[in-house]
Amino acid sequence: MTEDPFVAHRGLLFTVAYELLGSAADAEDVLQESWLRWADVDRTQVRDPRAYLVRTVTRQALNRLRTLSRSREDYVGEWLPEPLLTSPDVAEDVELAESVSIAMLTVLETLGPTERAVFVLREVFELPYGEIAEATGKSAATVRQIARRAREHVTARRPRVRVSRAEQRAVVERFLLALRTGRLQEMLEIMAPDVVLIADGGGVVAAVTVPVHGAGPVAELLARANQAVASLETTTVWLNGALAGRIEFDGEPAAVSLAVEDGRITGVYVVRNPHKLTRLDAPAELTR
Structure with a gap:
């Protein structure tokens, strides 16, 4: 049959x-x-x-x-797409991975x-x-x-430069370490001067409601986020065809995707709306 x-x-x-x-x-x-x-x-x-x-x-x-x-x-605040857990195989199709980022x-x-x-x-x-x-x-x-x-x-x-898997991993891991430790200088060093942070809390959880522009303001915001919680845990995960981060702020989850160009972060996308974090346990089937 x-x-x-x-x-x-x-x-x-x-x-x-x-x-x-x-x-x-x-x-x-x-x-x-x-x-x-x-x-x-x-x-x-x-x-x-x-x-x-x-x-x-x-x-x-x-x-x-x-x-x-x-x-x-x-919608309350900025609207971001729903992040999907994906297998590393999705990244092998560069065009597909870029299109679903x-x-x-x-x-x-x-x-x-x-x-x-x-x-x-x-x-x-x-x-x-x-x-x-x-x-x-x-x-x-x-x-x-x-x-x-x-x-x-x-x-x-769109992001102008494609980065290798190794470069993406290096930047993501360095970013997550800086976030865990709250090291402001480290964050500043890995961000492009014109970096933009967009957060999506959907009015359900706390999140900035407008984009934050510039390495200084973004780094300060992330450092304050570290100081405001008792525990902050991070893990690397494959989201939408690229290496990204899963974060637990005092047990509350968030997904963080990074746009990287020339070894520095140009975009930080933080999804905290819990209604958009239901697809982080099993990989989604994305294919062309």
């Missing part, structure tokens, strides 16, 4: 939905909705199940994204829903313009224009 195409491509479909939504919980809801639609389809009329399913998931994710974009306007997903949040879908389907999954047009309800010519604008928008904001 052959495996159902939806089951066979589930990892891909989840990845598409997650990249469009930045939320594993919403991505799972989209997959459930798409599965129900797939169950009612006459399979004999589907020539390419993979393409059909990607289109279905994209449409459902776009519907969800348009709804979420309104609710996220009322917290830094990139944060950039994608600055795109409109259709622009985001077009960018992800074209740049990450390399779908033909015709298929993207079907998935988004636009003409192929319009999709080409949207793709160009979205590419320019993302290029201007």
Whole structure:
């Protein structure tokens, strides 16, 4: 008996939905909705199940994204994507790892829903313009224009330099050590002058509600965080295709992802909202 195409491509479909939504919980809801639609389809009329399913998931994710974009306007503080525990294998696919990084997903949040879908389907999954047009309800010519604008928008904001796994590990471990010990000078030395820290507490736990800019202010904030708790434990984990940190502030978890360029930290992304920390125990299946 052959495996159902939806089951066979589930990892891909989840990845598409997650990249469009930045939320594993919403991505799972989209997959459930798409599965129900797939169950009612006459399979004999589907020539390419993979393409059909990607289109279905994209449409459902776009519907969800348009709804979420309104609710996220009322979110308390900064909204960051939901971090996912991933296996080290995800990092082997450099393009995939970059596309699901917290830094990139944060950039994608600055795109409109259709622009985001077009960018992800074209740049990450390399779908033909015709298929993207079907998935988004636009003409192929319009999709080409949207793709160009979205590419320019993302290029201007994405991390500019790819770093090796060894360099990422060295910076992450040095950062976590500085955080545990509260050494302000050590933090300053590993941060770029224009580093930005973004924290997401969702109004549920304490977190700065606006981005913090500059090595001095960021280092001081992290040093104060160390001083404000009785215990602070850190471990290195693979999050969204890159080495990152899992932190326990007096037993309360947080996930910290770092953007690194030329051996120094340019972005610190701290997720403390407990509703976004439910996927840190089992690796998510992300694939292209």
